[in-house]
Amino acid sequence: MTNSSPFVLVLYYSRHGSVLNLAKQIAKGIESQGVEAKIRTVSDDHNEDADYPYVTEQELVSCSAIALGSPCRFGTMAAPLKAFWESTSINWLNGDLIDKPACVFTSSSSLHGGNEATLLSMSLPLLHHGMLLMGVPYSEPELHNTTSGGTPYGASHVSGLNSNNELTKSEITICKTLGQRLAITAKKLSQ
Numbered sequence: 001m002t003n004s005s006p007f008v009l010v011l012y013y014s015r016h017g018s019v020l021n022l023a024k025q026i027a028k029g030i031e032s033q034g035v036e037a038k039i040r041t042v043s044d045d046h047n048e049d050a051d052y053p054y055v056t057e058q059e060l061v062s063c064s065a066i067a068l069g070s071p072c073r074f075g076t077m078a079a080p081l082k083a084f085w086e087s088t089s090i091n092w093l094n095g096d097l098i099d100k101p102a103c104v105f106t107s108s109s110s111l112h113g114g115n116e117a118t119l120l121s122m123s124l125p126l127l128h129h130g131m132l133l134m135g136v137p138y139s140e141p142e143l144h145n146t147t148s149g150g151t152p153y154g155a156s157h158v159s160g161l162n163s164n165n166e167l168t169k170s171e172i173t174i175c176k177t178l179g180q181r182l183a184i185t186a187k188k189l190s191q
């Protein structure tokens with residue numbers, strides 16, 4: 001881990017904007033702790049005009065921590081993000097991500113449509129890379145209160161059939177708590 005200009009990478013893929021909305025809230029949580037959040041995405045056939053730049057290998061290697069976000073696609077992460085991780089063999093061989101903290105977030109159209117399964121499966125490549133997976137502790141009251149997204153495995157949103165539900169207060173709070181926790185941990189580990 002580098003000590004120069006520490007930053008947290010918020011790496012997302014989003015087709016209709018819900019995961020991007022979560023990424024922005026997580027970034028707010030990170031930046032509330034005085035740590036820079038770099039929001040980045042990955043390429044696919046549909047997002048040449050993406051809201052944020054594509055992640056570079058240099059950013060992957062030099063970040064202090066990663067928050068990884070994907071839509072739920074049949075209970076697992078979207079193919080462009082999976083393809084991205086399959087392009088990181090050299091970083092796995094080099095151990096570039098070992099001991100960096102990480103967390104995951106997702107959006108699904110339905111409440112029980114596989115968001116927890118997506119979060120857990122998104123964790124797998126991060127664990128293979130030797131990262132330190134972080135969730136949301138139940139000291140966050142919104143985990144008890146939420147009637148939409150938000151899980152101990154990571155932040156989430158229920159977007160509805162037409163992907164037009166706004167983030168709820170609970171979902172936003174859980175995003176910020178997760179971002180804060182990631183930034184605080186990254187800072188402690190870089191001391």
Ligand SMILES: Cc1cc2nc3c(=O)[nH]c(=O)nc-3n(C[C@H](O)[C@H](O)[C@H](O)COP(=O)(O)O)c2cc1C
Pocket residue numbers: 013014015016017018019020071072073074075076107108109110111112113114158159163
């Ligand atoms: C191919 C495909 C598979 C999907 N699979 C699921 C699913 O298993 N469960 C679910 O609740 N929603 C599923 N969805 C809906 C998306 O997860 C949902 O619309 C999500 O909020 C999209 O995020 P985005 O707005 O960031 O693109 C699927 C969407 C697509 C296109």
